[in-house]
Amino acid sequence: MRVLKSLAELRKWRQQQSEVALVPTMGNLHDGHLHLVKTALERCDNVVVSIFVNPMQFGANEDLDSYPRTLEADCQALDALGVSAVFTPQVSDVYPRGLDKQTRIEVPGISDILCGASRPGHFTGVATIVCKLFNMVQPQLAVFGEKDYQQLQVIRLMTQDLSLPVEVLGAPTQRETSGLAMSSRNGYLSPEQKQQAAALYRTLQKTKVELSVSTNFSELEKAAEEDLSQAGFVPDYFSIRNAKDLQEATAEDPEWVVLAAAFMGKTRLIDNLRVSNTSAR
Ligand code: AMP
Numbered sequence: 001m002r003v004l005k006s007l008a009e010l011r012k013w014r015q016q017q018s019e020v021a022l023v024p025t026m027g028n029l030h031d032g033h034l035h036l037v038k039t040a041l042e043r044c045d046n047v048v049v050s051i052f053v054n055p056m057q058f059g060a061n062e063d064l065d066s067y068p069r070t071l072e073a074d075c076q077a078l079d080a081l082g083v084s085a086v087f088t089p090q091v092s093d094v095y096p097r098g099l100d101k102q103t104r105i106e107v108p109g110i111s112d113i114l115c116g117a118s119r120p121g122h123f124t125g126v127a128t129i130v131c132k133l134f135n136m137v138q139p140q141l142a143v144f145g146e147k148d149y150q151q152l153q154v155i156r157l158m159t160q161d162l163s164l165p166v167e168v169l170g171a172p173t174q175r176e177t178s179g180l181a182m183s184s185r186n187g188y189l190s191p192e193q194k195q196q197a198a199a200l201y202r203t204l205q206k207t208k209v210e211l212s213v214s215t216n217f218s219e220l221e222k223a224a225e226e227d228l229s230q231a232g233f234v235p236d237y238f239s240i241r242n243a244k245d246l247q248e249a250t251a252e253d254p255e256w257v258v259l260a261a262a263f264m265g266k267t268r269l270i271d272n273l274r275v276s277n278t279s280a281r
Contacts, residue, residue, distance in 0.1 A: 001085065013085060020140065022050065055099060149272040197269060199228065221238050
């Protein structure tokens with residue numbers, strides 16, 4: 001496995017390859033990430049994993065500095081899976097003119113709702129880095145997790161809007177036995193908080209069951225937020241949306257997605273669950 005530490009090294013390596021699949025990550029890899037890599041390997045022998053903690057997608061008071069960085073262990077896990085290359089550029093290589101002057105990618109309509117409302121500028125940072133990674137790596141295929149559902153939809157829209165020649169593939173959320181979605185940020189939780197945090201997925205599942213008999217979305221959302229508070233969370237949002245464009249749900253939507261963000265102590269966790277509307281024609 002090659003470890004490519006600069007854009008120059010990546011470009012040189014890329015010239016010798018034909019097809020490439022890309023799995024973008026911020027590192028501190030867990031089984032959720034590794035599942036994306038396995039999905040990519042099923043489709044393409046030549047997989048590149050990028051590991052880059054992207055400062056542009058972090059807000060001023062967020063965890064950029066404390067975000068876990070475990071490059072050595074990450075590389076070992078990726079090597080064992082049969083990844084061809086890991087791309088770990090420096091911030092100065094990715095943003096040579098600095099963050100303020102960097103050309104940005106805005107995906108309107110979807111970037112300022114839900115997580116985008118709580119984290120202004122976050123999805124601009126995500127869209128910009130993913131667009132740059134697509135241009136750097138020039139993959140035919142890129143795999144992203146459904147765990148970050150809004151992110152996945154932002155990337156799909158960006159890819160479509162900018163006519164980027166990349167197939168964007170979503171892979172299902174990997175969970176702990178408790179149901180808690182795997183996340184690098186779970187490492188911030190105490191063992192007790194981790195146990196409590198499983199209530200996030202349970203609440204999504206409960207709402208899914210309720211959606212088979214009710215389309216009173218605001219009532220379901222309110223009940224779920226109460227359940228989350230009872231379980232020790234401070235809810236940020238709990239929202240039932242159209243699964244495609246993430247606009248407010250209607251009874252006619254063929255598919256919904258129930259999305260939640262909530263604080264367990266200082267740690268903000270997100271999760272979601274898709275629900276098909278069995279009454280829609
Ligand atoms: P991150 O390193 O958190 O930026 O995540 C990199 C990629 O891994 C993104 O496409 C995430 O959606 C995906 N991912 C993170 N956690 C999970 C999970 N539990 N299951 C599936 N994919 C995940």
